[in-house]
Amino acid sequence: QKEVEQDPGPLSVPEGAIVSLNCTYSNSAFQYFMWYRQYSRKGPELLMYTYSSGNKEDGRFTAQVDKSSKYISLFIRDSQPSDSATYLCATSGAGSYQLTFGKGTKLSVIP
Amino acid sequence: NAGVTQTPKFRILKIGQSMTLQCAQDMNHNYMYWYRQDPGMGLKLIYYSVGAGITDKGEVPNGYNVSRSTTEDFPLRLELAAPSQTSVYFCASSGQPRGAGHEQFFGPGTRLTVL
Numbered sequence: 686q687k688e689v690e691q692d693p694g695p696l697s698v699p700e701g702a703i704v705s706l707n708c709t710y711s712n713s714a715f716q717y718f719m720w721y722r723q724y725s726r727k728g729p730e731l732l733m734y735t736y737s738s739g740n741k742e743d744g745r746f747t748a749q750v751d752k753s754s755k756y757i758s759l760f761i762r763d764s765q766p767s768d769s770a771t772y773l774c775a776t777s778g779a780g781s782y783q784l785t786f787g788k789g790t791k792l793s794v795i796p
Numbered sequence: 797n798a799g800v801t802q803t804p805k806f807r808i809l810k811i812g813q814s815m816t817l818q819c820a821q822d823m824n825h826n827y828m829y830w831y832r833q834d835p836g837m838g839l840k841l842i843y844y845s846v847g848a849g850i851t852d853k854g855e856v857p858n859g860y861n862v863s864r865s866t867t868e869d870f871p872l873r874l875e876l877a878a879p880s881q882t883s884v885y886f887c888a889s890s891g892q893p894r895g896a897g898h899e900q901f902f903g904p905g906t907r908l909t910v911l
Contacts, residue, residue, distance in 0.1 A: 693836050717898065728800075728886055728902030729839070773838065782827050782846070782890060782898050788838035 691787030819887030
């Protein structure tokens with residue numbers, strides 16, 4: 686079993702929709718959870734991170750971690766065409782500098 | 797601050813040729829990484845470094861070599877290029893891990909084709 690599983694999509698939604706992106710992970714030692722956004726032909730950039738379980742909100746974006754089920758989610762409210770990108774989840778253990786990435790989900794928001 | 801820079805942006809190699817992908821960062825980060833990204837396959841770690849003079853293998857090191865003589869630079873060497881090395885290569889850097897996580901900053905990537 687891969688350490689981090691992510692549905693590659695593609696996912697296509699109309700502008701204004703709520704988007705839900707998800708990952709599952711297998712290693713219970715992971716404590717840091719990140720979402721990176723990657724625009725076409727660009728490098729990934731950190732969008733959000735959370736520590737342990739719980740929710741974190743930043744504008745239209747909400748990151749959610751459920752450590753009991755080893756499930757990571759990113760919600761995008763009022764999605765915009767500018768949100769069209771590939772979203773990669775990533776995890777890390779305590780004090781570790783290495784990240785384990787999911788394969789990424791390609792999202793298209795249609796005007 | 798330029799962040800993480802990579803050169804070249806694109807390159808086409810013939811089978812058996814060699815080349816060096818350049819990576820530099822101006823954030824005084826100790827940790828640097830090389831990843832490759834194949835379509836639909838996510839990011840795979842090739843090599844990483846925790847400081848000048850210290851490097852170690854990642855998940856897919858075969859066919860590559862690295863060196864780290866300064867904090868700023870972390871070049872990746874491809875010897876005897878093979879079609880399987882056709883990919884997009886990303887360099888990244890990060891500071892010391894702190895309680896809030898460990899953000900990696902990525903360069904713009906080098907798109908390499910081996911024919």
